[in-house]
Amino acid sequence: MHIGFFSIWSNVTRKSCRYEPLSNLLGKEYFLHAYGPIYALSADVVSSLVALRNNSFRMFSNEDVTIGAWMLAMNVKHENIHELCAPACTSTSIAVWDIPKCSGLCNPEQRMLELHQMDSCIQTPTRESDDYIRKYT
Known part of the structure; x- marks a missing residue:
């Protein structure tokens, strides 16, 4: 399970805080990913990632996008919890x-x-x- 506040952003090709050097691999927008500094992964998902540690994981410039890419490959259940990104x-x-x-x-x-x-x-x-x-x- 992948828990977070999920978002899809336009793929940013110009240098800014969301700039992605590998933007040519992503298309016009990022895929669904847990946006921001807080998300959680179930123990099963983490165990699977640890078992696969073979330097074959693609790394993007933002860790939330990187984790999102890995989760798409693992076909996990996504739980969108807005309480993780409250403005107040x-x-x-x-x-x-x-x-x-x-x-x-x-x-x-x-x-x-x-x-x-x-x-x-x-x-x-x-x-x-x-x-x-x-x-x-």
Whole structure:
């Protein structure tokens, strides 16, 4: 299983934060991949990757795209969980980040202090939303 906040981006051929030197292999847009700094792989998937370590894996310039390519080859189940990419702290957010300006938080030292002063971030621990509970129980 591959868990993350999934996205398809235009394939960037000019030099920028999303520039991909191997863009000629990808076509007009990136394939589905877990966008951003947070994603999870099941133990079965990781075990399979470790067993195959033979220097045959293609490496792209962004690790989230690299992992996405490997997952396409492995035919895994993708779980799109938006709580992994919340723009603000809520009772259901798992991670907060400044999407799409930065990969993670912009000015992380300052933003972490700001987030930890917000009632919604410190009063209640992250909990499963009612929709999530209905879907997975």
